[in-house]
Structure formats: C-alpha cells, structure tokens
Amino acid sequence: NFMLTQPHSVSESPGKTVTISCTRSSGSIANNFVQWYQQRPGRAPTAVMYEDNQRPSGVPDRFSGSIDSSSNSASLTISGLKTEDEADYYCQSYRVFGGGTKLTVL
Amino acid sequence: EVQLVESGGGLIQPGGSLRLSCAASGFTVSSEYMSWVRQAPGKGLEWVSVIYRGGNKYYADSVWGRFTISRDGSKNTMYLQMNSLRVEDTAVYYCVGVDYGENLFDPWGQGTLVTVSS
Numbered sequence: 644n645f646m647l648t649q650p651h652s653v654s655e656s657p658g659k660t661v662t663i664s665c666t667r668s669s670g671s672i673a674n675n676f677v678q679w680y681q682q683r684p685g686r687a688p689t690a691v692m693y694e695d696n697q698r699p700s701g702v703p704d705r706f707s708g709s710i711d712s713s714s715n716s717a718s719l720t721i722s723g724l725k726t727e728d729e730a731d732y733y734c735q736s737y738r739v740f741g742g743g744t745k746l747t748v749l
Numbered sequence: 750e751v752q753l754v755e756s757g758g759g760l761i762q763p764g765g766s767l768r769l770s771c772a773a774s775g776f777t778v779s780s781e782y783m784s785w786v787r788q789a790p791g792k793g794l795e796w797v798s799v800i801y802r803g804g805n806k807y808y809a810d811s812v813w814g815r816f817t818i819s820r821d822g823s824k825n826t827m828y829l830q831m832n833s834l835r836v837e838d839t840a841v842y843y844c845v846g847v848d849y850g851e852n853l854f855d856p857w858g859q860g861t862l863v864t865v866s867s
Contacts, residue, residue, distance in 0.1 A: 676852040680794075687843055687857040688794065694852060733794055737851055738809075740786075740794040 645669045647734050647741035654747040659724050663744045665734030666716040675736040677710060677717040682731045682743075691732075692719060724748050751775040751856050753844045758861030761834055765865070769829040771844030771858055779822035782847040784854065785829050787840035787863075795840075798829065799847060812838075834865045 646668040655661040665677065677695050680688035690699050692708035695717065705725075710717045717736075721728055729748045734741040753776065757769040771783070785797040798808045798818040806818050817830040827844060844858040 676850070678853050680854070687859055688854075689857065690853060690855045693855075699855070735794070735854065738796040738799070738807075740796065743793040 645736075645739060647736060647739055649732075649734060649741040649744045651742070652745040652747065654749055655724055656749050657724050657726060660720060660722040661724060661746065662718050662720045663732050663734075663746070664716050664718050665741050666714065667736065671712065672710050672715045672717055672736075673712055677708070678735045679706075679708060679717075679719045680733045680735065681728075682733065684730075688733060721746075751846075753846070753856055753858035755842065755844045755858045755861040758842065758863045760864045760866065762867050763834060763836055763865055765834050766830070766832045767834065767863060769831065769842055769844075769861060769863070771827040771829075773825045773827070776825075776846060776856070777822075778820050778825050778827050782849060782851065783818075783820065783827045784845045784847045785818065786843045786845050786854065786857075787838075788843070788860075789837075789840040792840075797842070799851065800827065802849075831863070834863075836865050839863060839865045 648666045679692035681691045682688040691702050691706050695710050696708040705723045707720045726748050731743045733743045752774045754772045784799040800806050800818045815833045820827045841860040843860045845854045
C-alpha cells in the first residue's frame with residue numbers, strides 16, 4: 644500500500660496564492676485519481692477537487708488541482724486567498740488519505 | 750437534497766461492541782458504494798470500510814475481523830458493527846457515499862463520536 648504525504652501547515656496572506664502538495668510514496672500518482680477535501684473545525688469534510696483537477700459544483704475557480712508525474716505528487720492551488728479558506732485540507736487517492744495540511748490565512 | 754445522518758456513537762469500554770447507523774435520504778444506499786471514514790481527535794482522516802452496490806465488502810487492516818459493514822435497503826440505512834473495540838478506535842465516524850471508482854468521497858454525513866475508554 645502507498646502513503647500520501649502533505650506538509651503539516653502552510654500560511655499566506657489574503658489575496659495571495661498558496662499551493663499544497665501531496666506526494667505519493669509508491670506507485671505512480673497517475674495510477675489513481677486524486678481528490679482534495681476542505682474541513683473546517685467541527686465540520687465534516689467537503690470536496691473541493693476531484694479526479695485530479697475537476698471542481699465540484701459550487702467550488703470557486705480560485706481552486707485548482709494538478710498532478711506532476713516527475714515528482715509523483717499532486718497539488719491544490721488556491722489563488723486570491725480569503726479568510727474563509729482557512730481550514731484543514733486533505734488529499735485522497737483511492738482508500739488512502741494524506742495527513743492533512745492546516746492552511747492559515749494571516 | 751442528499752443527506753446522510755449517522756447515529757449510535759457513545760462511550761464504550763475497551764472490548765465492548767457498538768453499532769453505528771447511517772440513515773440516507775435523497776440517496777439509495779443499496780444502489781451506491783458506501784463507506785465509513787473515521788477521524789481520531791485532532792488527527793487526520795482514515796478509511797475504514799466500503800460496501801459495493803453488489804454487496805462486496807472491504808476493510809482496513811486496522812479493523813479487519815472486528816468491524817462489519819452492512820446495509821438494509823428497506824430502511825435505506827447502512828451500518829457498522831464494531832466489536833472488540835480498542836482505545837485506538839476512538840474517533841468521529843463518518844458515513845460517506847463513494848463513486849464507483851472509489852475516487853470521490855461525497856456526500857459526507859455529520860459524523861458520530863465513538864469514545865472507547867475505561
């Protein structure tokens with residue numbers, strides 16, 4: 644089985660752009676689609692990206708996703724940061740979840 | 750509107766048993782892939798189990814042999830029977846719909862807290 648590794652935390656200022664990485668430990672990142680979930684405190688996760696780069700209905704186009712085979716990783720990029728984007732973000736591929744990244748919007 | 754509502758969580762002693770329920774509305778449990786995902790306090794998400802539309806069931810190694818996933822189409826409800834509970838099973842348990850490729854986990858219930866402690 645493989646693991647997905649995310650940075651523990653990232654921070655950036657409102658209006659800026661932040662990228663959260665998710666690195667697969669074994670097997671190609673392209674073997675399975677990557678999804679991203681946003682989780683605010685005390686709430687259930689909600690999907691902000693699916694199938695590597697597809698946004699669910701209602702997710703603003705400030706959110707984008709990609710995969711990079713050379714680094715065997717996926718990325719979630721949030722542009723035009725808003726304070727409401729402050730949350731924990733999890734990547735997921737098949738039955739495996741990353742450890743989560745706490746995004747702080749200063 | 751699709752809604753999943755979990756129930757059955759609570760405080761239980763190590764070695765005990767508990768059954769979680771997930772009642773669905775706007776969503777037919779027997780026609781979909783359904784999963785349980787848990788989150789220990791202050792920790793990340795962990796996949797627990799999945800039941801396929803055809804009835805196949807799969808479990809994480811950490812719960813294999815102790816937990817059983819099932820569903821009742823007549824009640825449109827999914828269950829997680831948890832036996833031989835351990836302190837490390839303490840978590841919020843989420844009921845989640847899954848797409849057929851086991852890619853997108855959506856929708857999520859609000860979760861139910863299971864605390865295993867003496």
